Amino acid sequence: DAGVIQSPRHEVTEMGQEVTLRCKPISGHNSLFWYRQTMMRGLELLIYFNNNVPIDDSGMPEDRFSAKMPNASFSTLKIQPSEPRDSAVYFCASSLEHPGGQYFGPGTRLTVT
Amino acid sequence: SQKIEQNSEALNIQEGKTATLTCNYTNYSPAYLQWYRQDPGRGPVFLLLIRENEKEKRKERLKVTFDTTLKQSLFHITASQPADSATYLCATRARMDSSYKLIFGSGTRLLVRP
Numbered sequence: 001d002a003g004v005i006q007s008p009r010h011e012v013t014e015m016g017q018e019v020t021l022r023c024k025p026i027s028g029h030n031s032l033f034w035y036r037q038t039m040m041r042g043l044e045l046l047i048y049f050n051n052n053v054p055i056d057d058s059g060m061p062e063d064r065f066s067a068k069m070p071n072a073s074f075s076t077l078k079i080q081p082s083e084p085r086d087s088a089v090y091f092c093a094s095s096l097e098h099p100g101g102q103y104f105g106p107g108t109r110l111t112v113t
Numbered sequence: 114s115q116k117i118e119q120n121s122e123a124l125n126i127q128e129g130k131t132a133t134l135t136c137n138y139t140n141y142s143p144a145y146l147q148w149y150r151q152d153p154g155r156g157p158v159f160l161l162l163i164r165e166n167e168k169e170k171r172k173e174r175l176k177v178t179f180d181t182t183l184k185q186s187l188f189h190i191t192a193s194q195p196a197d198s199a200t201y202l203c204a205t206r207a208r209m210d211s212s213y214k215l216i217f218g219s220g221t222r223l224l225v226r227p
Binding site: 042048099100101102 | 144145147154156157158159160162202206207214215217219220
């Protein structure tokens with residue numbers, strides 16, 4: 001069974017550009033999470049969805065960040081406009097039950113110059 | 114909200130020894146704690162979950178304990194191997210009213226020397 005799939009794996013963009021990160025959760029999982037990881041702040045939850053509905057977006061840094069989950073098998077995290085301080089590794093994770101383990105994708109390493 | 118503290122210093126041990134990592138929480142009893150392993154360039158991998166009414170949980174060479182008096186969880190790897198070298202993260206729910214939202218510790222790096 002495939003794990004969580006994320007694309008792209010690496011993204012380098014210039015400040016001011018729009019960035020879209022994509023995630024396909026594990027089939028059958030009903031919760032999806034977007035995290036950001038940096039050396040300074042560690043692993044931070046940005047937003048999570050349950051049954052495709054956003055439940056808590058209090059971790060989204062500001063209005064430049066938005067996330068959608070149009071169906072059970074796809075989610076996007078968009079940054080517009082991007083800034084150098086957005087440079088980080090962005091992880092998507094999914095889970096089936098609570099409390100249960102979360103299953104992480106390989107991450108997208110974003111560099112904004 | 115909850116806070117989690119893990120030793121930021123790397124743990125360096127000899128192959129075959131038992132590695133013990135510590136996770137302390139600062140506020141309310143979190144109902145459960147989770148442990149993850151993260152290798153460089155990869156996403157965290159879920160290892161174990163222990164509930165607050167469980168004193169101990171085991172999975173192969175892994176053992177996790179939960180002490181609500183000390184507000185602490187210990188993570189043990191017995192008969193450690195160089196392949197166990199990684200960063201280990203603990204996590205728990207961020208707020209009492211939400212079991213979905215996790216907060217993670219900063220992780221402890223384990224290095225097992227052959």
